[in-house]
Amino acid sequence: MRTIFYISDGTALTAEAFGRAMLSMFPLKIEHKTLAFIDSEAKAEQAVSKINAAHQATGERPIIFHTFVSLELKRIITGSSGSCYDFLDYLVEPLSRELGIDAQPKTNRTHGIQENGGIRDSYDSRIEAVNYSLANDDGSNIADYDQADIILLGVSRTGKTPTSLYLALHYGIKAANYPITEDDDMENLQLPKALKLHRHKIFGLTLEPQRLHEIRSKRREGSRYASMQQCRFELQEVEKMYRREAIPFLDSTRFSVEEIAAKILAETNLERHHY
Amino acid sequence: MRTIFYISDGTALTAEAFGRAMLSMFPLKIEHKTLAFIDSEAKAEQAVSKINAAHQATGERPIIFHTFVSLELKRIITGSSGSCYDFLDYLVEPLSRELGIDAQPKTNRTHGIQENGGIRDSYDSRIEAVNYSLANDDGSNIADYDQADIILLGVSRTGKTPTSLYLALHYGIKAANYPITEDDDMENLQLPKALKLHRHKIFGLTLEPQRLHEIRSKRREGSRYASMQQCRFELQEVEKMYRREAIPFLDSTRFSVEEIAAKILAETNLERHHY
Structure with missing residues (x-):
């Protein structure tokens, strides 16, 4: 078991992203530790003690992914007994x-708020998008669909809500979502009236029946709602409708919420409000 | 104006994180473009055309941050006229x-779902946390506080909801949030009864009065609720209570939601369920 440290004088989010990408190349059992906001010499020295202690405890050199603005703090960390990696070292020049x-270099430029650089605006647009997505979750507030950047459509438990929130939080996209439910006439499924005017903003989600059955069973085990038969029927009818109405859609069974969101952006050319 | 491309055969989230960190070091006017899921030679060649076109249009070499698993696709991209950067090149060896x-190397290992590596579980725990945080937003469902990993406390519009959702989506942390409202006796503010049993899980948020006034004014301009006087009073009383009850708290005025979440993790040693 290797101990991996992500260390930074900021959030350490960049060190984590960078470390995760590096480690994804190696089959390895690991224990992750993040040490964020290491912004004083005292804290850096504490971090070094933790690294050295992990080395002693496991008998293996810890791997350190770090991003520091302060050269002095960086020097303290690289003086530990860990094996240290900083991609900025190689590429800044x-x-x-x-x-x-x-x-x-300036602390917190990556994940912080810059009041003057317009990033405060970009930041506020994300919070606004989160509020919008919450207010427009699960078919509520259809009067506000004029303002939606995208409207996710799908039967219950196909990932509409987490995807909407991810699009809002990560990209500042106003994502509404609308459920197809048993109140809709499933035998003869039509695009809900409320959505007809906004057809160009609609994106469909679907899943494999087996996966939907598992997810719904966790919620209401043994119910008709969770049955394989019902899941298969609903998904088949909604996919038929997506095709008939030429609504772009995605089977999200094998994808994480990050991947679903990135795929939607790639397919729709939706403009993001935050980078 | 430099054009920056983030390109990958996966989500390009790693290329974006890596590029953003690099660019944060330079004062520069930029236009960002993400080309995700570039997973065929045809798509890679289209990407090269886009890079070369941006070069011609702006007269400046585009900067390319890329992460590819496929060496063949990577070769096509680095054959473009852009200036190409891949941190894996330097550090994998x-x-x-x-x-x-x-x-x-394996596609989508960083941001995808691995059924066998236990990452499906970690992924599901994030979705469960999002559902929990939504169901426990704004003081609803206090009966479920036993299951909370953390309960965010604060007056209206201090960032409780976006922070809860970020903690859930990014880290798989079940984050409830509870508002202090005018229904509480502000003159003699006590920790709400519902929270007393869960005191060890509470984390307070606060803001500078001026910032809260601005945020509330966007919602209800000219109201008592948004007035400087009311904002100052509520924040002062709630901070007094945090101190009296020894509740850890954070003034989030100058922080992004990522920073607030990372600071909460750093201060509470809350265990994250997802890396």
């Missing part, structure tokens, strides 16, 4: 040459 | 030597 600009 | 394991 070539990028600086290409751009013809010197690097100007 | 040293990490491989340190671990004593060969790299085994």
Whole structure:
């Protein structure tokens, strides 16, 4: 078991993203530890003690993914007994040459709020999008669909809500979602009236019947709602409707919410409000 | 204006995180473009056309941050006229030597679902946490507080809901939130009864009065609720209560939701269910 440390004088989100990508290349049993906001020498020295203690306890050198703005704090961390990796080390100089600009490191520029750089606006647009997506969850508030960037459609438990919230939080996209329920005439499924005016904004979600059956069974085990037969029927009818109405859709069975969101962006050319 | 491309045969989320971190070092006007799921030679060649077209249009070499599993697709992209950066190039080999394991690249290992590696469980725990946080938003469902990993407390519009959802989506943490409202006796503010049993799970949020006034004014301009006086009074009383009850709290005025979430994790040692 290797101990992996993600360390930064900011959120450590970049160190985590970078470390996760690196580690994804190796089959390895690992224990993750994040040390965020290591912004003083005292804290950096505590971090070094933790690294060295993990080394002693496991007998294996911990792997350290770090991103520091402060060179002094970085020097303290790289003085630990861990094996240290910082991608900025390798790439800042070539990028600086290409751009013809010197690097100007500044704490929290990646994940923070810059009041003057317009990022406060971008940040506020994400919070606004989250509020919008919550207010427009599960078919409520259809009067506000004019403002939607996208409307996710699907039968119950196909991932509409987490996907809407992810699109809002991560990209600042106003994502409403609308459920197809048993109140709709499933034998003769039509696009709900409320959506007809907004057809160009609709994106469908679907799942494999087996997976939907598992998810619904956790909620209401043994119910008609969760039965394989009902799941298969609903998915078949809704997919028929997507095809008939030329609504783009995605089978999300094998995808994480990040992947579903990224696939929707790639397919719809939806404009994101935050990078 | 430089055009920046983030390109990958997966979600491109890693390329984006890596590129954003690199670019945060340079003061630069940029246009971002993400090309995700570039998973065939035809798509890679289209991507190259886009890069070359951006070069021609702007007269400046586009900057390309890419992460590919397929060496053949990567070769096509690096054949474009853009300036290409891949941190894996530099770091996979040293990490491989340190671990004593060969790299085994596999698409979508970073942000995808691995059925066998237990990541499906970790993924499901995030969706469960999102459902929990939604069901426990704004003081609803206090009967379920036994299951909460954390309960965020604060007056209206201090960021409780976006923070709860971020903790749930990103880390799989079950985050409830509870509002202090005018129904509470503000002159003599006590910890709400429903929370007394769960005191060890409570984390307070606060803001500077000016910022709260701005946020509330967008909602109900000119109201008593949005007035500077009311905002100042509510924040002062709630902070007094946090101190008296020894509830850890954070002034989130200058922080993004990522930073607030990371700071809460750093301060509480809350265990995350997803890395």
